[in-house]
Amino acid sequence: MAGGNGDTPRELFLIDGNSLAYRAFFALPESIATSDGRPTNAIFGFASMLVKILTDFGQVPTVVVWDAGLSGRKEISADYKAQRSSRPDLLKLQWPHLQPLVEAFGYSNVSVEGFEADDVIAALTEQAKERGVPVMVVTGDRDAYQLVDDGVRIMSTSRGVTDTKVYDRQAVIDRYGIPPELVPDFIGLKGDTSDNIPGVPGIGDKTAADLLQKFGDLEGVLSSIDQVTGAKRKQNLIDHADNARMSKLLATMVRDVPVDIDLEVEFTKTPDRTRLRQVFRDWELRDPLRRLEEALAEAELEAIPRPTDLEKVEVKTGLARTPGDITRLKGEFLSLAILPPEVPEGELIPREPKWRFAAYAGGNIALSGEIDSPADVVAAVGDRAVIAHDAKALTEVPANLVFDTAIAAYLLDPARRGYPLEELTEERGISAEAGDALATRAVLTHELAKVQRPLILERGLQDLLDTVELPLVKVLRETEKAGIKLDTKQLETVATRIKAQVVELEREIWALADEEFMIGSPQQLGQILFEKLGLSRKRRGKTGFSTDNRVLEAIKDEHEIVEKIIRYRELSKLAQTYLDALPNWIGEDGRLHTTLEQTTAATGRLSSINPNLQNIPIRTETGREIRACFIPEPGNVLLAVDYGQVELRVLAHIADEPVLKDIFRRGEDVHTETASRVFELPPEQLDVGMRSKAKMVNYGIVYGLSAYGLADRLKIPQKEAEDFINTYLERFPAVAQFMKDSITQAVEHGYVSTLFGRRRPIPEVRASNWSVRKLGERLAANSIIQGTAADIIKIAMVRSHNALAEAGLQTRTILQIHDELLFEGPPEEMEQATEIVTREMVGAIAMDPPLEVDAGVGPNWLAAK
Template identity: 85%
Template sequence: MPPGNGDSPRELFLIDGNSLAYRAFFALPESISTSDGRPTNAIFGFASMLVKILTDYGQVPTVVVWDAGMSGRKDISPDYKAQRSTRPDLLKLQWPHLRPLVEAFGYRNISVEGFEADDVIAALTEQAKERGVPVMVVTGDRDAYQLVDDGVRIMSTSRGVTDTKVYDRDAVIERYGIPPELVPDFIGLKGDTSDNIPGVPGIGDKTAADLLQKFGDLEGVLSSVDKITGAKRKQNLIDHADNARMSKLLATMVRDVPLDIDLEVEFTRVPDRSNLRTVFRDWELRDPLRRLEEALEAAELETIPRPEDVDTITVKTGLARHPTDITRMKGEEIVVTLAAPEVPEGELIPREPMWRFAAYGGGNIALAGETDDPKLVIAALGDRPVIAHDAKQLGDVPQNLVFDTAVAGYLLDPARRGYPLDELAEERGIGADAGDELATYAVLIHELAKRQRPQIEERGVGDLMNQVELPLVHVLRECEKQGIKLDTKQLETVATRIRADVVTLEREIWDLAGEEFVIGSPQQLGAVLFEKLELSRKRRGKTGFSTDAKVLQAIRDEHPIIPKIERYRELSKLAQTYLDALPNWIGDDGRLHTTFEQTTAATGRLSSINPNLQNIPIRTETGREIRACFIPEPGNVLLSVDYNQVELRVLAHIANEQVLRDIFLRGEDVHTETASAVFDLPPDQLDVGMRSKAKMVNYGIVYGLSAFGLADRLQIPQDEAKAFIDRYLERFPAVAQFMKDAVTQAKEHGYVSTLLGRRRQIPEIRASNWQVRSLGERLAVNTVIQGTAADIIKIAMVNCHRALAKAGLKTRTILQIHDELLFEGPPEEMEQATEIVSREMIGAAQLDPPLTVNAGVGDNWLSAK
């Protein structure tokens, strides 16, 4: 008897590999992939199930069985499983990696030529029963319930990948109303559409169970037709008796499959834990890996140098001798970590807090302590090479930042939700003994960087890292520190008027509705619009008919209440997001200090938070009023310089579209000229609507707009939108070819790249679902254009920062807003600053057609724009 605990042998797990793999593939989104674009939804689901078994049952002997034939069933019925389509392409890519995954767990893969997995499992079950070994069969197939017996259970995955239910004999009877041994008879009567087993027409689960309960088995049913009620049912049983017998035969498992397996050996297998973790990390199975580590109990990660023998000192403002202790640090590169003191929730950090810090030089921690001035630590590093994780959070970015593990994580996998140090390190097998947190983090960063560096080079983003992203860390931090001044009195004036307008609109909306209601409630608004006013219902949501912006736009002309609701929403949002919130973010220096997020957008774009200054509208009158509230310090002015249609110029360059390129080179209005080309009319015969459509398509191409999306935005029929896009692509054939090429690259490689080599994985492109695949195609086109434009503005920021400093000017970059850079400085510098900034922004990329910029100087952001 195989080894077990006491007198009870361990349960043998028999897994139907094909069943589990298909269920995992179809249960999980096809967009799940690794950072280099390899699809993993089936691998993820399969691994998750194996981890669940390990978690719930411990290290149990397990055999995974695979199909290798039809067990002769095709000879019985040529139609058996004939309806099944070929294996989906995304599953084909993952299939070869499933067996190695099983082996990494220490489990056995088995298949027997000519036989289905079900039959091999049945034969293994019989062998185990003869030796007194309990069995758990893991499958999503219903015919496997016939195996249930004393000591044999079924773990059904029919409800999902890891949402399982275990069936013993009583559970089978409770579910189907019949004992396990009658499952083949049951399927003989009702059939099984998944396997193309016909059964008897008109007989479902309940009828089949009732008949078997009354007459014993299939033959009992067929020989008692005269006792069965219902003329149609009786005739079907007579006419399809042979089909019923054939169906039962097809559903009956073969239990005498020739096997070459020694169950004793299966009970001795153990996983290669190191290899198992390597496989999980290679496929970036982060959540399954976390649960795997918990199941294995001991992390067994590669141990990094222990942060011991820490020299503890105190650095205080003005004591310059202490920072010189950094010169005692060993190694060529230094890692620095800083942390503010823990402060109870709701309380402010003291104005002069003591910051804890640690620095690591590759051997031992050489400096650790606390200071009320982190700048001393940064300054003491001088020009020594420094590695950090999210260097901006240090407060002052080290002068010679040579690597940032958070930025590296972003470049390697831009679609992640975040880049916490612990997570990135654990995925690469790096663990640390417990100790001083900051000291441990310093060592973790050092070891993580050693593993990320070759990956960065292998991915071809080394230049992007060193020449763009790392220098940009300095620029962004300087922008954050500079901040921008807000005219709070003017803002309050705008806010007072807007609040009054909101109250007026609320009353007008109530008057038109004939009742008071909460306008911000979709349910109450929907009841007024669609039940009381009986306006057109466009789209149903989870809680009723939708009242979103697109729906309101579509029914705008049906009732005067709609434009007022749209205006009410616009003003309410502006009031909440900016007018009420912005004053709360003003610092002690009277300026707003936004935080730039460098590692958030998959396209490479920057964003800002606390507060978000990138989404202040410029096209609405109220948005312009808000921008006018951003001002320089007394004695200074603001300089705004933004790119002129940078994304369309990038499109013309990358697509090598001569028609579009010539429009820019002639200095013509690109939207007017596009409309002229598409409608085949001279510019002076175009109306405003034609130019608007051309503008929408121009930018729609950049953003991957579909005919459906264009129709929705322009409120025109979808066939008209499609015809317009088709005419556009006929006039600009190189753009059409570029779009095809971008999609092809994404399909072949799983990712697309910008001009500078920034990669974005597009797992959606390989999805079988049309909507998901269409999204992937739009993302492929969009990312190449938007990502390249994002790279260009980043290069411009770095170059402008350096050039202004080199010229010795006081003018500084204070904001980046999409394609615009905002600067502040003395008025006497503006002519020179404008020349420098314009030169550097135009020179950020050599495009054909060339980049151009618009520049303006003013006493507030609006007038500078």
């Protein structure tokens, strides 16, 4: 049986499908899933192993063998494999897709009714040996080592999915101290708990190997018991001799299974590259796909025809003399790509800065050229329907933006790390050839949109895209360009005082420790707290006992040094993150221009980077001082408008909880009223601690806080926290039902949806691991509430921005922070601006109970709160 290397036959790979699938499933996190919630950890691991074989060995003939019975071993022992539980639910969902994956690789799936995969593999190995074909058996089962022979090797996956080791005859001897043919005797003596094979009590790997080395085989051992050392061992061998023989029989592979497969045909099979890539894309196996492409590119095999790659979009490029030339491009949608000026090496700024642009409309030509400003292209586009990838990065957002492929990718798969165009198109099998890289980008954007648009429609995301996300792009860009002014002198004053406090705290901490050490070093801090001072050790980390803030909060009453360390950390972080860093971000116009990221948080929330202004604390005195440093331009004031308890109102509305609705309608304090119901006391008899507990539970329900988390934050026993949560759910039964329904939706569909249709995949909720599953259950309700709140603030931002512009006011949006919008404008406009923004934010969605906002005007951000 010739292969591709002259007279040397290529190695036949025989894979134990069940062994590899189970190993992949249990080795990888159950949270691995597609963007629409389908679990993929077993598929991911299985595919990764097949890609590894392709990468390491090239295109080799491969057969994947599956269990279809127990080969009569139940008749030998009723206990054989009896301890094995049924297939986990998440694995059941993936199981039907494993064999089609194998077929896409061009490999064969084989099973023989009534027989285990091990025995079928043994029979195929014998057939191959008879024909002089070398064999590589891929399995995680130890009993397969008995097959190792001249020309037969084992690739063991027992250390992980792709962390493998290849065993030949000598490697088996080196590992177990016995040759491969004695593996059944070895298991006969020591047993195999994974298959419920009993063996002989008290005999492990080393003793079994020693006995076989001395007496030859199992029968030799049993006939020489009088020469075995140790009274207990002798007695066990006498008492369990029959078990040993039965165990050897159970471990011995059947090599005459009636399996009919044409090995000659297996050597001619090749992968269907198009189908294989599509399978990987359908299951969103991004990293395995990247490695697959590398392997396919390197697989140059004789006598195996290579199918042609995907057809590429051939693009002719033309140079545009003016942006107006893009009117020559005919097509329903115009895709745009714009890049900032390139700075020549050695120059800080280009001498004649020119932006580059490209436009494409679905024909065979993409125009590209240079412009002075992105606004030139946007103006030339006019009312043409525009598609772009990350339109906000164009710096000038087209008025008629109808599709953004980055945002579409985010809505389809909100859990990705990023949405680079090249990666997205490669995964979808989209490619293009053009003489100009920017023109190629315009083409790829156009082609990607054609793939995404039906998916957006199919998953019910069209309205969210059209009415929330796309209108927001222009608002965010204008908000970023507006920026916010910083009083650097005031900030410097705050910084000087804070740094002095840090130095003083450092001195006090060293004095209490009676030595100087690096307070920022967890190892050195742990040595001081737990070894020198003997404080309680809570959680062990990789490098010693944890010194994180949760641990410090738990032990702060044990020594006064702990409270000072907590304060030191807080002030040091504020100094590094804001006091030192913020002035470096000020632009030429004297204002900070943060980037508001639209495609980062899986819940739909906006985030802020370069600098991050969303994490400036408001509850600490120092945080409030920092906020006071954000000011308007001279002659202006700031308007801050903040939703009041928006998540709890969303919860009341979605859960249709009459008790919560009534509290909000009456304008009562929701935390006091909650405490009153949970503790069964009138509001006037509640103490501060009771209200704090109720507040923590109210928001704990929203943010998915567990009883353990509640106990940790309130410093109460976990049982008390559990009782408190259970009592809360009894008092608010509709909330309890909503949480159950959320979990049901996540389990059935793999995702949950907000009121606006935004999807959040939650594969964790289907996990067999208890802690992972509980995390998924908490995420289910949390994602619906937070995601809906995120949608609301986005809608409010667009409505407020547009309404202020329509009213002809100079007041403009300058920042969005969580549930708060910040505006800047002339004092004389504030009454009207407040009225407009309040109206638009409250009207973002009709809810019961209705939304409410708090508005304030002031000479700085703190004063406006």
